[in-house]
Amino acid sequence: MGVEMGQQVLYCGVCTMPPEYCEFSGTQNKCKEWLQDNHEDVYNKMYGGDDVDAVTEKVAQVTVEGTGAEAAGGEGRSGRTFVKDKSAKLEAKLERENQKKQSSRVTVKRVERTKRKCVTIVHGLEVFDVELKKAAKMFANRFACGSSVAKNNQNQDEIVVQGDFSDDIHDLILAQWKQVPEDNIDLVEETKKKKGN
Structure with a gap:
C-alpha cells in the first residue's frame, strides 16, 4: 500500500x-x-x-x-x-x-551607510537557482544580523545583509552553492564621498 x-x-x-x-x-x-x-x-x-x-x-x-x-x-x-x-x-x-548562467555575475557589494555603519548587498544568486529568501535566512543565522530580500532601483531582487560580511559571504556562497563558479563572483566596495566645505 x-x-x-x-x-x-x-x-x-x-x-x-x-x-x-x-x-x-x-x-x-x-x-x-x-x-x-x-x-x-x-x-x-x-x-x-x-x-x-x-x-x-x-x-x-x-x-x-x-x-x-x-x-x-x-x-x-x-x-x-x-x-x-x-x-x-x-x-x-x-x-x-x-x-x-555561465555569463551571469553574482555581485557582493559592501555599501557604507553612515559613519561606521555599512551593509552588504548580494545580487544575482537567483540566476543560479538559489532561493533568495532561504539564502537571506542563512546569512542572518550565520552572521547573527538582519538580512532580507529587497528590490533595488532596477526592480530586481537582492539580499541586503546588515554589516560588513562581503568576504565571509563570498566564501559561504562558494561552500554552499557549488553551481556558482568562483570566477562569476565580483566583490565590490562602494564608499560615500565626503562632502567638501
Whole structure:
C-alpha cells in the first residue's frame, strides 16, 4: 500500500524528469544517450530487445506512409517534422539558459551607510537557482544580523545583509552553492564621498 520506504527514484541527467517521462521533454534523443551511458540496465528495460525495435520500425513506416500523401499534396507538415522542430527549439532554449548562467555575475557589494555603519548587498544568486529568501535566512543565522530580500532601483531582487560580511559571504556562497563558479563572483566596495566645505 503506497510507496515503499527508502525507494530510490532515478532522474534523467539531461531533462531532470524520470526516464519514463523523457519523451515529453523534447530532448528524448539526448536523454536516451545519457540513460544508455549511465544506467544501461534501465535503458535495456525501456528501449532494449528486438520486439521494441521491430515495433518502433513498423510505427515509423506507418507514420511515414500515412504522412506521405499529405506531404506530397503540400497540405501541411508531418507530425514527425513538427516533433523534431519542437525538440530542437527546446534544446536551443536549454542551451541559451546554460550560456546565460555561465555569463551571469553574482555581485557582493559592501555599501557604507553612515559613519561606521555599512551593509552588504548580494545580487544575482537567483540566476543560479538559489532561493533568495532561504539564502537571506542563512546569512542572518550565520552572521547573527538582519538580512532580507529587497528590490533595488532596477526592480530586481537582492539580499541586503546588515554589516560588513562581503568576504565571509563570498566564501559561504562558494561552500554552499557549488553551481556558482568562483570566477562569476565580483566583490565590490562602494564608499560615500565626503562632502567638501
